[in-house]
Amino acid sequence: MTEVLERNRRVIAVANVKGGVGKTSITANLAAELAAGGYKVLAVDLDPQGNLRNILGYRDSDIDDAGEGLLRSVTSGDELHPAKNVRERLDVVAGGIRSKDLQRELQRAAMDGGDVTTKLATSLAQISHRYDIVLLDTPPSPGMLQTSALVAARYVIIPVEADEDSLDGVETMAGEIRAVRSRNPLISPLGVVRFRMRQQATRAQAEIAEGITELLGEGVAFDTIVRDAHSVARIGKSQGKIARELGTNPPSAAGVAADYHHLSREVLTVIQANEEQLAQKEAQA
Numbered sequence: 001m002t003e004v005l006e007r008n009r010r011v012i013a014v015a016n017v018k019g020g021v022g023k024t025s026i027t028a029n030l031a032a033e034l035a036a037g038g039y040k041v042l043a044v045d046l047d048p049q050g051n052l053r054n055i056l057g058y059r060d061s062d063i064d065d066a067g068e069g070l071l072r073s074v075t076s077g078d079e080l081h082p083a084k085n086v087r088e089r090l091d092v093v094a095g096g097i098r099s100k101d102l103q104r105e106l107q108r109a110a111m112d113g114g115d116v117t118t119k120l121a122t123s124l125a126q127i128s129h130r131y132d133i134v135l136l137d138t139p140p141s142p143g144m145l146q147t148s149a150l151v152a153a154r155y156v157i158i159p160v161e162a163d164e165d166s167l168d169g170v171e172t173m174a175g176e177i178r179a180v181r182s183r184n185p186l187i188s189p190l191g192v193v194r195f196r197m198r199q200q201a202t203r204a205q206a207e208i209a210e211g212i213t214e215l216l217g218e219g220v221a222f223d224t225i226v227r228d229a230h231s232v233a234r235i236g237k238s239q240g241k242i243a244r245e246l247g248t249n250p251p252s253a254a255g256v257a258a259d260y261h262h263l264s265r266e267v268l269t270v271i272q273a274n275e276e277q278l279a280q281k282e283a284q285a
């Protein structure tokens with residue numbers, strides 16, 4: 001497992017036990033933004049809803065195997081074959097209804113004994129070294145797929161929305177991260193993204209940041225806030241485009257694209273700092 005975790009050192013799970021908080025939007029936009037910035041990126045859709053294909057625009061295309069390739073790789077160890085260049089430098093492992101079967105298979109195997117939550121990590125480790133960054137979009141409900149994602153990931157991005165129980169999700173995620181530490185000792189929260197927040201709501205923004213610091217520590221709330229822009233999301237999904245590809249239609253798309261650009265810089269900075277720290281520790285050991 002040590003070798004698997006080493007190979008997966010640039011795998012980021014985008015996760016929250018709460019639904020509709022921006023996991024898929026962040027995965028798609030961040031993946032495409034990083035790819036546009038020159039990084040080789042893999043996005044993996046672990047959600048049976050398969051919503052990533054709506055934003056990245058490959059629903060019902062040849063690429064859209066509804067999670068069949070993922071199911072086969074995780075259950076039988078076949079190599080994953082991501083769809084190449086969904087955008088320049090961005091490959092995708094599609095998800096969808098077959099991931100329900102995957103979840104069931106994993107549950108059944110777990111009842112027969114043995115730790116099955118490392119299977120996804122092992123599958124990804126076959127190919128993760130080919131990418132600068134691997135992003136995992138995860139389902140909202142706790143279960144085998146979400147746990148498998150946390151076992152496979154070095155980092156977790158936790159999106160939150162500004163509602164009264166947004167911090168409950170963060171607290172639960174902190175617990176989920178602690179719970180997988182025995183299998184994945186290197187996992188850490190990369191940062192919390194405040195999602196779909198009105199720019200004027202500075203007080204709510206600050207309160208959530210404070211709550212995040214209390215729960216997860218200093219510096220874990222990303223500065224970036226993904227602004228509320230319903231029309232950008234709606235048009236993006238209908239056209240299969242991320243925010244930066246919408247240009248100025250609607251006009252608010254440029255602002256949302258700028259938010260994701262800013263987020264991608266923050267993500268790279270935190271990863272770099274982590275890797276430098278680790279290298280220093282190793283040099284001292």
Ligand SMILES: Nc1ncnc2c1ncn2[C@@H]1O[C@H](COP(=O)(O)OP(=O)(O)OP(=O)(O)O)[C@@H](O)[C@H]1O
Nearest residue numbers: 019020021022023024025140196227228229230233
């Ligand atoms: N900037 C934005 N402003 C307003 N709404 C947005 C924005 N970006 C995305 N949305 C919409 O918010 C909703 C939730 O986003 P998204 O699907 O990314 O969340 P999720 O956490 O992946 O949801 P699920 O838990 O169902 O997988 C979607 O309908 C999406 O189109």
Ligand SMILES: [Mg+2]
Nearest residue numbers: 023024047051
């Ligand atoms: Mg989603």
